Amino acid sequence: MTLTTTLDTPLLADPAQVAADPGRYRVLTGDRPTGPLHLGHYFGTLLNRVRLQRQGVETFLVVADYQVITDRLSPGEIADNVREVVLDNLAAGIDPELTTVFAHSAVPALNQLMLPFLSLTTVAELQRNPTVKDEAAASGLAAISGLLLTYPVHQAADILFCHGSLVPVGDDQLPHVEQTRLIARRFNERYAGGRPVFREPQALLSPSPRLLGIDGRKMSKSRGNAIALKASADETARLIRRSVTDSERAVTYEPDRRPGVSSLVEIAALCLDLAPAVVAERVGPGGSAALKALVTEAVNEELRPVRARRAELAAEPGLVGRLLADGAERASALASSTLADVQEVLGMTAY
Template identity: 60%
Template sequence: MRHTVLTGDRPTGLLHLGHYFGTLANRVKLQHEHTMYVLVADYQVITDRDLPGEIQQHITGLLLDYLAVGLDPAKVTIFQHSAIPELNQLLLPFLSLVSMAELSRNPTVKDEIAHSRQKAVSGLMFTYPVHQAADILFCKGTLVPVGKDQGPHVEVTRLVARRFNERYAPVFPVPELLLGEAPVLRGLDGGKMSKSRGNAIPLSATADETAALIRRARTDADRLITFDEDNRPEVAGLLTLAGLCLGRSPAEIADEIGYGGAAELKKTVTEAVNEFLAPIRRRRAEISEADARDVLRAGNTRARERAVATLDEVRDAMGF
């Protein structure tokens, strides 16, 4: 079955290897099998922060990374929230289909409120799941690749679709979740690789920058390198990173390093990561910022046409 897939990212900083192995590689594969929309969620940047930051710079970097890893603008519609007013207008009727109690007890919303960067939590935080419903349903999305933490948001989308269809007319499909199976990639400090934690290797990093980042990575005092995720998370994270880049078992790589210690481990990881990123860097260097912006403009045009058609259906169904 050919699906319509909706996925995307907030432009809050550089994409990194955790993004690649977590979602980007899967998107490159799915684009050949399904119709795909990739959202640059610029409006959602202010969901959990007071200011959007260097939003234009981050959007450009996001576009360059998308194209460098292999997303094909001939197959994928890349678009941004703020350019599609009809998509955002769907938020109004969709909000009428859910209660405040349902929004307040959403576990992902609770977690995001707990980690919010805002001085006071805004109303946008509570409406975030319904805004995501608009993202998914404007293009009649039927498949949504997400991590487990985003599952409750997609359940809100499914609820909105069912209630709209029952109350007004059968306009929307009820989308399915596609849960990612990629492992959580540890950062250079042993914790989850994350933009906000400063422990990531950006896809746009040069070979020298990558080597410098890995040199500063945490390890431990044991000279014998072993793969032990529970007791040696920092070492295990580096071995996992090398294994993903080389397509090999991290335990096998550990056996080869043996008593080489942290220095040999970091040398192995650096070579693996730089070899893996080399073709991505080459493609990124071939793409100008102007070309990337042209891709976004073309995607915005296609997405807006889709959103206008969907909003017209919604207005007709509701009797407006």
């Protein structure tokens, strides 16, 4: 059997084709539980996940607890953070009846796939991965750990254990999807004699821009510059008032020249479902103070139902634990089946 069906699959998926035939696809997505999710996650990934789920695309959501320690000297409060991440996803609209939600550490067979996949990846390829470089630089660690270096292979195992065919990502994550496609191709060619054991997944780019945090840098949990989904209305207002803008009076939308102002404009535009240029024109001579007031009102109104739902879910004892246990059972069954197929291809089932 040839690899025509996978080699001819382009890297980027067509959203129109996904919407037209959602049953053809299986999504793998996930979060590192390093803290509560924020506004950047909400517009960048969460709403996209919910949309795909509602379209009827089978979805797997991994809470990547093992990946917390890729670039950290201490694991921190992993259990609490896992709970926070799950609550954020549920509040945004993830339905555990439609989406399998599980933690890395609860699915051993998934992580065991790392071993054969590592044999298909060179050290040079991993060292060239831009996300590995960026994470290493952001962590401030003196040396890259083996886990951080092999982070792209762990992500490949996440995607391929469930035979995921669609991975929602920002453009900065495309190298990971490309690495996964390469691993799938090499496994099929080197070990399976050309039989397509794994298909090459496609990336589905997020339509939302990368939002800046209140300090003008990329919004990030680790930098403390983000507006958490669970933040109160007053906390949100305080954070937005502190946002970096510039000295020009009139508000315009010029991302390259005025990144801070333009990021606030984008946030308001996303909440109000308007074009950024329309928002900038509406604020116009009102300046940064008027812009921040508009953004505050828009964000708090957008997140009001999410925060109310989150509070209800958080008050239900044992909810997250039960959900993760059910998800781990489903994910483990699939991971064990995939691992058995891999071991059969490698000739590890005759003894």
